[in-house]
Amino acid sequence: MKVKIVEVGPRDGLQNEKDILPSAVKAALINKLAEAGLQTIEASSFVNPRWIPQLADADEVLSTINRAQGVTYTALVPNLRGLERARACGLNEIALFMSASQTHNLKNINKTLEETYPILREVALEALALGMRVRGYVSTVFGCPYEGKVPLDNSRRVTEALLEMGAYEISLGDTIGVATPKQVHDLFRELVKDAPVQRLAGHFHDTRGTGLANVVAAMDVGIRTFDSSIGGLGGCPYAPGAAGNISTEDLIYMLHGMEYETGVDLQKLLEAGAFIQKQLGRDLNSKVLKAHLAA
Ligand code: HMG
Ligand code: MG
Numbered sequence: 344m345k346v347k348i349v350e351v352g353p354r355d356g357l358q359n360e361k362d363i364l365p366s367a368v369k370a371a372l373i374n375k376l377a378e379a380g381l382q383t384i385e386a387s388s389f390v391n392p393r394w395i396p397q398l399a400d401a402d403e404v405l406s407t408i409n410r411a412q413g414v415t416y417t418a419l420v421p422n423l424r425g426l427e428r429a430r431a432c433g434l435n436e437i438a439l440f441m442s443a444s445q446t447h448n449l450k451n452i453n454k455t456l457e458e459t460y461p462i463l464r465e466v467a468l469e470a471l472a473l474g475m476r477v478r479g480y481v482s483t484v485f486g487c488p489y490e491g492k493v494p495l496d497n498s499r500r501v502t503e504a505l506l507e508m509g510a511y512e513i514s515l516g517d518t519i520g521v522a523t524p525k526q527v528h529d530l531f532r533e534l535v536k537d538a539p540v541q542r543l544a545g546h547f548h549d550t551r552g553t554g555l556a557n558v559v560a561a562m563d564v565g566i567r568t569f570d571s572s573i574g575g576l577g578g579c580p581y582a583p584g585a586a587g588n589i590s591t592e593d594l595i596y597m598l599h600g601m602e603y604e605t606g607v608d609l610q611k612l613l614e615a616g617a618f619i620q621k622q623l624g625r626d627l628n629s630k631v632l633k634a635h636l637a638a
Contacts, residue, residue: 346603347383347568348591349514349544350376352619353404354385354419355588356576358397360623366400368622370407375615376573377411380607381591385438385570387418389425395580405432417478421452426466430473437470438514439463439505440480443497444487447518451482451581460504467508479505479513480546484530485522488582495533502534502543512542514570517557519585520550524560531564544568547589548577549628554589555597569594574616575628590629592616 353373357364373386386408392399401418410416410433417436420426429437441459442448448456467477483490484498502513515530527545534543545561545568547554558569575590595607609631616632626633 344603345567346562346598346605347544348381348594348605348607349383349385349568349570350381350573350591351385351546351570351588352376352573352576352591354388354398355570355578356572356574356619358388358395359576359578359580359585359587360397362623363397364622366403366407369400369404372573372615372619372622373404373408373416374411375611375618377409377414379611379615380605381612382413382606383415383417383436385418386416389418389420389428389437391421402428402432405429405434415476419480420466420470422462423466423469426470430475434475436476436478437466438478438480439466439508439510440482441501441505442482442487442518443501444483444490444493446489447483447487447582450489451579456501463505464508467510471509477508477510479508479510480516481505481513482516482518482579483582484515485517485526486519488519488584495530498530499534499537502538506538506542512544512568513538514544514546514568516546517548518579518582520548520554522547522557523553524556527557527560528563531561531566535564540565541567544570546570548585548587549575549589550584550586555593558589558594558597573612573629574619574632576619587628590616590627590631592629592631592635596631 387401577588
């Protein structure tokens, strides 16, 4: 039994770091993640560099990494300008993103939900015409830092819209890490009534320690794709209170123990974790990385 992992550390992780790492370090991290066997790596963001200065060097990073065979390198794209940059770097996959809640969408991408749909539709159309694959994110599915609880119908509506635009997979984001397993189970059980289960993914931030439990809850419904971040880095600068994503090391350790195949070599992954921890100069959140370094 296989589980697909989407490594988001170089994007979700590094977008939230106070110190901006040199492009060469980012590229080295991405190369190490590919060497560890991760087959989908979200490497950066082609967003407005004024909004996310941490990833302003996306073009340089994407142009300098080794392109390992069989690995998909992807990046966030908010508009046609971002798509143009992604294409110039030779990406064959991009990720569109918007929120289930109006206020987070406004704070994060400076547009209402209604204004966002036509922009993303145009990007998706153009990307598909260029032969790219398109993935979609729905943020704040389980809670919004500005609005609190978010009605399930909002997530259903955005998921449907992104699928209709041609996204092959939709990742449901617990942006601020408030979800508990029952909520996760209930949400996915509702969404799979309309969307094929293999086109949905879970994106859990581990702010309150429920991240891996949420993965297991989603797996109960049949979800087999999860986003995670090396070292447990992560967070959204426009979502106060958001902490790191679930750690890839912890997720892989758990999945291998449950006899799922991921294609990832845990030892090599831990080397990548140790590398980025050293570069950032502080202890990261991954429990498996901590245990490994303490042994
Ligand atoms: P805006 O300022 O409203 O954009 O930003 P604009 O269209 O008015 O353009 C303003 C200027 O920015 C123009 O330049 C554009 O060319 C430039 P000027 O004419 O003033 O010199 N610009 C760009 N430059 C380079 N690349 C671009 C680009 N776009 C515009 N792509 C925008 C609107 C959406 C661009 C902005 O709000 C933005 O970049 N937001 C990104 C925020 C972000 O990255 N947040 C974190 C990621 S989401 C997340 O973490 C959640 C997730 O992990 C899932 C989860 O956890 O739930 C995915
Ligand atoms: Mg995130």
